[in-house]
Amino acid sequence: MLHFAPWKLAVIFLTVLLGFVFAIPNVLPEAVRANLPAWAPKRPINLGLDLRGGSYLLLEVDVDALGKQRVKDLSEELTAALARSPRIGFSARAADDNSVSVQLRDPSDADEALKRARDLAQTIGGQVGGIGGRPDLSAAMDGDRLVLTLTPEALQLKARAALDQTMEIVRKRIDEFGTLEASVQRQGANRIVVQAPGASDPAQLAASLAKTAQMTFQLVDLTARAEDIQAGFAPPGSEIVPSDDGFTPFMAVKRRAIVTGENLIDAQPGFDQNNRAIVNFRFDQPGARAFGRTTIDNVGKPFAILLDGRVISAPTINEPITGGSGQISGNFTPESAAELAALLRAGALPAPLAVVESRTVGAELGADSIRAGWIAAIVSFVGILIFMLVFYGILGLMANVGLIINLVLLMGALSGMGAALTLPGIAGIILTMGMAVDANVLIFERLREELRAGRTPVVATNAAFERATLTIMDANITTLIAAAFLFQFGSGPVRGFAVTLGLGIFTSVFCGVWLGRWMLATWLRAARPKRLGLVKAAAGAA
């Protein structure tokens, strides 16, 4: 049967046409692409980070730290609540990852202690206004121990909120650092994937993203003696913190922060009158009020500006600062001042963030890889074309036409889908080309057998396609299964490989079976060859 149903022909032609239409933007120069009519696809293949250069970062939010922080706060709040009059006596305060407990001196205080403990609960979930919300902890007596336990639900909600907030801040920071086209995606319960093409200094980007950037303004405790600070002893209500201000390695500051970074509404880099780099900042209303009040009471005394627990500057209050704005002059370079300002504008991370995986390719290596990929593709492709031509003659030529169209279809599909082409992806394309001829080879070898059995070219061709098609399908479905697992397993470049391999299976089956059959049928009809070149004359004539 050399006849093709019209709809089949239409499908074949339409598919090839679509492939060409989508693939063509890849060979057009930028200027021409911009002037294409609106309906035409304009997108060339989207290059992966390993080819265009850029960074892939996997960030992990330390959600356990949130629970620990809440336990730590709760532990102090509980102490304060029990100490309120009438005082409830207790001893042996203990805390673990998600609970706090104390031993009550007098078991008859249990009811009152439980009541006070429950008041410490924060409401979680529910609607605005706390309707339908639940407490984030449960309080119970275990013998004469009062135990406060954070509910798993509360921990989960906290973690989710922290992840949302962290993503928001990471996005803001990326915007601040001017990295274009970066994508920020959630992965699992506590991870964030950042893909930033063309970051000029990826190490810097990673470091900046992972900084907590918690800023606090705390009064310096002048009552602490130098030798105590040296030894790490702080007066009650104060703490010893490391200092980068360039004057002293450690400093004693009051625990209670006057204002925190949350009260900042703007921060900009600038220069002071001595042309030193500084950061100008502005507080919101409550921040300005709190800061103003404290500075009024402490004129002549120093306060410390801390970033992530380290003093960056400890200026003396010369006069009350009530306007709500000020400047930080640490040991800044213009670049570090700009970075700090950007971090402050984006806000502090709610929980520690770690870069658990990073893959960065410089633009140079990316360009080298593209070059290497091209050369490898051309060498391999031409090698296959020559082999098929030599081995199968005119049939090989048809297989080659199919192979070229296969490549175009694959390019078209990649462009149309907007899938990223990676270096392993190029390998997938080359490999697909090597394996695509398998369909042709199966058919041709089958054809050889049928011809040897004495059938005419037309009958033999039909028989060969009929029998080989089932095998081709089986063989390709198994490869598709492998590609599916590859896709599932891989991230980034490996996934790009799975995509090209998987798409290649569809284009190969199409080109090998449908297009190949149509080409062969057309040729047989037009040329009406007495015999195909596949077998020796004697066998063909039998």
Added chain:
Amino acid sequence: MALNLFPEKLDVNFMRWRFIAAAISLAVIVLTAIFIPLHGLNLGVDFRGGALIEAQTQGPANLTDIRSKLGALNIGDVGVQEFGAPDLVLIRAEGQDGEDGANIAGAKVQEELRKIAPGVDIRRVETVGGKVSGELIQAGVMALAFALLAMLVYVWFRFDSWHFGLGAMASLLHDVMVTIGFFIVTKIEFNLSTVAALLTIIGYSINDTVVIFDRFREDIRKYKKMPLTELFNLSINVTLPRTIVTSVTTLIAIGGMYAFGGDVIRSFTAAMIVGVIIGTYSTVFIATPLVLWAGYKRPSDRTEPDSAARASA
């Protein structure tokens, strides 16, 4: 005109070699299984954790200087080697504990490199923390295991007999193990792309196996009296030209990549070359004999809806 390299009637008694082949393969697999824990693979940062930095210096790199200065950074073991050219350096750092220990090590190496060799171009940085590398190992093993299982099920259903599924899966497992053995012997780095290559090899090898099984299924109806061993021999022989031609075109493709595709994917292409050769071998010498050894019997007393349909057509 086409070439006729293969004789018209191929009649190689492949099945005669099946015992020797099975013995050799089994020995290689056992040795591999013993040497994985004993000798170990040269695991890349993907699976070992740590940092990998590829840098290009201006002029030939002073490896001794770089080695001693990076060694003083206190970031665990640091390996420094030339990478294909005198001005290309590949640095591996073990990294410190903690989730971002690898990342910190990577950043420190970059900072120090810029001091040691001004104008250095950092071409590639990969850092993988301890937890993530563990997850990647797990994901790799799972992907391979599930892929094998899926192949087993598919072949089982398609060929209507678990014997074929078993034969196919065993030969795939064989391919994976032998390729891993190759990586142990050659010390080529074993990383994520190697696992990708293993999955691709599975895909390629099963392709080969299915083609022969398909032919066998067709021939078993044609030659009702032929002993199964002979029948398998026949199926292998008639599909042999195809097996060889496809292997050659695939090897042309991978060979081009191996030679010109650059160092980044060399470990991938090396695995693929070995895998394609091993995959072809295992189809002939492992998959088919195993179907017989598993106790496959001719389904002569079963009704064959397929052949009945063909007879009436």
